[in-house]
Amino acid sequence: MDYLYTTGAVIASLLSIVFLYTSRGKRKNVKASMKTQNGKLLKSSGNGMCLPAKMGASPDIVIVGAGVVGSALAYTLGKDGRQVHVIERDLTEPDRIVGELLQPGGYLRLIELGLEDCVNEIDAQRVFGYALYKDGKSSKLPYPLENFHPDVAGRSFHHGRFIQRMRDKAASLPNVRLEQGTVTSLLEEKGTVKGVQYKSKGSDQELTAHAPLTIVCDGCYSNLRRSLCDAKVDIPSCFVGLVLENCQLPYANHGHVILADPSPILFYPISSTEIRCLVDVPGQKVPSISSGDMAHYLKTKVASQVPLELHAAFLAAIDNGNIKAMLNRSMPAAPHPTPGAFLMGDAVNMRHPLTGGGMTVALSDIVVVRDLLRPLDNLNDASALCKYLESFYTLRKPVSSTINTLAGALYKVFCASPDPARKEMREACFDYLSLGGMFSNGPLALLSGLNPHPLSLILHFFAVAIYAVGRLLLPFPSPKRMWIGARLILVCISPFSMTFWGCI
Secondary structure: OHHHHHHHHHHHHHHHHHHHHHHHHHOOOOOOOOEOOOOOEOOEOOOOOOOOOOOOOOOOEEEEOOOHHHHHHHHHHHHOOOOEEEEEOOOOOOOOOOOOEEOHHHHHHHHHOOOHHHHOOOOOEEEOEEEEEEOOEEEEEEOOOOOOOOOOOEEEOOHHHHHHHHHHHHHOOOOEEEEEEEEEEEEEEOOEEEEEEEEEOOOOOEEEEEOOEEEEOOOOOOOOHHHOEOOOOEEEEEEEEEEEEOOOOOOOOOEEEEOOOOOOEEEEEOOOOEEEEEEEEEOOOOOOOOOOHHHHHHHHHHHHHOOHHHHHHHHHHHHHOOOEEEEEEEEOOOEOOEOOEEEOHHHOOEOOHHHOOHHHHHHHHHHHHHHHHOOEOOOOOHHHHHHHHOOHHHHOHHHHHHHHHHHHHHHHHHOOOOOHHHHHHHHHHHHHHHOOOHHHHHHHHHHOOOOOOHHHHHHHHHHHHHHHHHHHHOOOOOHHHHHHHHHHHHHHHHHHHOHHHOOO
């Protein structure tokens, strides 16, 4: 009966192509208005670039935070001639267990921004796809890279090394100033943000930095977003991180996803000698690391589900004791338009890190902001600029909504559940992707950021659902199987309802 399931999946995929083709002709380009309320235009240099900044002049833009977004944005705007002042709480190399996998779509944006050399000289590893494991079975899922330059692939690395390379790149521009300091508040005057108040490193003196535009991108722990957005943070799980040494991944240069119980386990290279392991633990609390409860949990609950090739290295990493944990956050973008201020990055929008899509969204957002600001010479009309930049949240949606929704949906599908409908969906998803060819290329193009179209995501997800329902109803449907099939469709619909009603 496998041919019947496959036939159903083929039909669903063909329908997807038809819908995508017809919708393309109906899609309207979003064009941001540059007019103020009284009909006047913001000034432009007229050549598609802002005028070069003068050395020693007051900044055009203050950026709060020098992580992925802040440092890349500083370089991008500085290269366009803006005078940029970046204030970062800690300019030493960060040590995090996420932000280590850049999808191919993110690497393309890195090239577009002129930052591709930031993955050089940090022992970054090329990533060509995923290996998916379930119940002792595995399937290799390559990225669909056939139509791209040979250099285009994912990249995985130590997060801190990548950040330092981007900070150095930004600081190499004479009109970009990086300063270590803690921003304590926004400077507001009659509802308009005029800059920030901060304390420089090693000083208790309150300093101020003024600029026509303040861009806040101080990450998931932002203390400034409260007045700039509705911060509705959800914490579905935690990641527990280990570094494995002296071992090789079963599929070289691939990320590995284990559909474990109760939730996924990830493996990917972060250097030529190290493999990152991330164990997802549902909920907001994890066993204590300091007491040894976490080591016991990993050895008794997780180790038996790790691929045999990595098992010894996994146990050795636990015994080394360098175990770290972090909360996995998701937060829909719900900004409050504020003259003089603008939110970006994890400060305004987060998704589950399972799919490694965060940096792809961040770098894509920078491209959008660059293109919006590039024609503008004068940023001093705060009200007009605020109105103009509202279009950013519309222009970013095709990429951000696709990657955000996919992350949340796959996390729910990949987690173990006693619910028969969710169990069937999990099994069907693994088998559907294992068919390869067009059945894996479409979903991998979405996950990698190479084809971030919301409609494509919906249609591929429903193709999986049709495949799953077909398996249930053939060869002979029963009331129980029909009931599970109906519930399976509901499981399929639920992850998209929030997104496409404008919440992400």
